[in-house]
Amino acid sequence: MEIPKLNKLHGKLTIPGDKSISHRAVMFGALAQGTTRITHFLEGADCLSTISCFQAMGIHIQKNKDEVLVEGKGLHGLQAPLDILDVGNSGTTTRLISGILAGQDFTSRLTGDASICQRPMGRIITPLSLMGAQITSQNQNGCAPLTIQGGHLHGIHYQSPVASAQVKSCVLLAGMYADAPTSVTEPVLSRNHTELMLNYFGAQVTSKGTTAFILPQPDLKARYITVPGDISSAAYFIAAGLLVPGSEILLCNVGINPTRDGLLHVCQAMGGDITLLNVRNDGEPTADLLIKSSSLHGTEIKGEIIPTLIDEIPMIAVMAAFAEGTTVIRDAAELKVKESDRIQVMTDNLTRMGADVEALPDGMIIHGGKPLHGATIDSHKDHRIAMSFAVAGGICEGSLTITDGECVNISYPEFYTDLYSLL
Ligand SMILES: O=C(O)C1=C[C@@H](OP(=O)(O)O)[C@@H](O)[C@H](O)C1
Numbered sequence: 001m002e003i004p005k006l007n008k009l010h011g012k013l014t015i016p017g018d019k020s021i022s023h024r025a026v027m028f029g030a031l032a033q034g035t036t037r038i039t040h041f042l043e044g045a046d047c048l049s050t051i052s053c054f055q056a057m058g059i060h061i062q063k064n065k066d067e068v069l070v071e072g073k074g075l076h077g078l079q080a081p082l083d084i085l086d087v088g089n090s091g092t093t094t095r096l097i098s099g100i101l102a103g104q105d106f107t108s109r110l111t112g113d114a115s116i117c118q119r120p121m122g123r124i125i126t127p128l129s130l131m132g133a134q135i136t137s138q139n140q141n142g143c144a145p146l147t148i149q150g151g152h153l154h155g156i157h158y159q160s161p162v163a164s165a166q167v168k169s170c171v172l173l174a175g176m177y178a179d180a181p182t183s184v185t186e187p188v189l190s191r192n193h194t195e196l197m198l199n200y201f202g203a204q205v206t207s208k209g210t211t212a213f214i215l216p217q218p219d220l221k222a223r224y225i226t227v228p229g230d231i232s233s234a235a236y237f238i239a240a241g242l243l244v245p246g247s248e249i250l251l252c253n254v255g256i257n258p259t260r261d262g263l264l265h266v267c268q269a270m271g272g273d274i275t276l277l278n279v280r281n282d283g284e285p286t287a288d289l290l291i292k293s294s295s296l297h298g299t300e301i302k303g304e305i306i307p308t309l310i311d312e313i314p315m316i317a318v319m320a321a322f323a324e325g326t327t328v329i330r331d332a333a334e335l336k337v338k339e340s341d342r343i344q345v346m347t348d349n350l351t352r353m354g355a356d357v358e359a360l361p362d363g364m365i366i367h368g369g370k371p372l373h374g375a376t377i378d379s380h381k382d383h384r385i386a387m388s389f390a391v392a393g394g395i396c397e398g399s400l401t402i403t404d405g406e407c408v409n410i411s412y413p414e415f416y417t418d419l420y421s422l423l
């Protein structure tokens, strides 16, 4: 698809619901007693995969516009699925549901698309096996398709080698079914939506530094959940608002949980004019973000901030290419195992546009300020790549096209409509 040019963005946008929180609301709702009502649910393909997996296990889930009703059947109410569970393109669905399936007294199988079947699942197979589940990777490559034979689980302390909320959440969910307390320590704190929401559903979860603890759980209680706007989706508008001269946009109801807000700190360090308005906390902190175009300069991004902006790095790399000076991104090797190898794919595509970018094993060095021109961008069917280059293509000289641009439906089906509504 060919990307239209952006100039002087103005207006107001309500950002669609957070993907991580939407997944969790459905999952925890399915395991709770009673009906969980979820508003501002994200109707992206990934969250719809989560819904269909739980429907396949006998959970009644009703969708009316952006509200979802989940009729929970309790921690032990899931039925054995008749068929293989299809997680689509969603790593979050795969890893979190595996923790739940490990606690069931039935055997289940799950698979997904070509990308999912190449993403590493050894990181959840290891702790779940230590807890007593039996998990096999059909192709013996540590990836899906997986067969999960659940059963009697033991509480463990798990030292995760990666800072991953998906791994942490998988172990905590399995921990609800264990015979003793379970804890997970990660090298750097990752997003804490599972800890916050499980607590809200009545589970006994505590956190100390980079360790989260959970007690075996008798039951969860159905709740009412309003999903905040997804800061990872807001990222494209934040970048566009800062980069497109003469812009001023207001992004309403964006989640600013400190385990997710690294992008705001990086934009400010790059000279971006972002004002937080109407800050509130309804379980998850949110704010309206006022973005004004700014002249950006390079920065260094590494260490503890990385998990708080991991999905925003493709967009940050584009901003860095337009900014003056050098940006260095380190400690982000996790980018290689997302929907695509985001270090390589960003480097290749930015280079095609004339940027000066060097791929590192754990990040990128971007010498910004070179004139960028149009190109054919290969999205690798990765939604974050497509959205980042829709912004880049709107600003560069000449025409830019993106292959498989419709992959934005994974996390943001209305992305193009929303972007061009600000013209
Ligand atoms: O827990 C979650 O909802 C997510 C955690 C992150 O993955 P990792 O836990 O693999 O870092 C992130 O990249 C993904 O988009 C969503």
Ligand SMILES: C=C(OP(=O)(O)O)C(=O)O
Binding pocket: 046, 089, 090, 091, 092, 093, 311, 338, 339, 384, 411
């Ligand atoms: C990595 C992502 O999601 P997931 O791991 O759920 O596929 C993402 O949305 O950028």
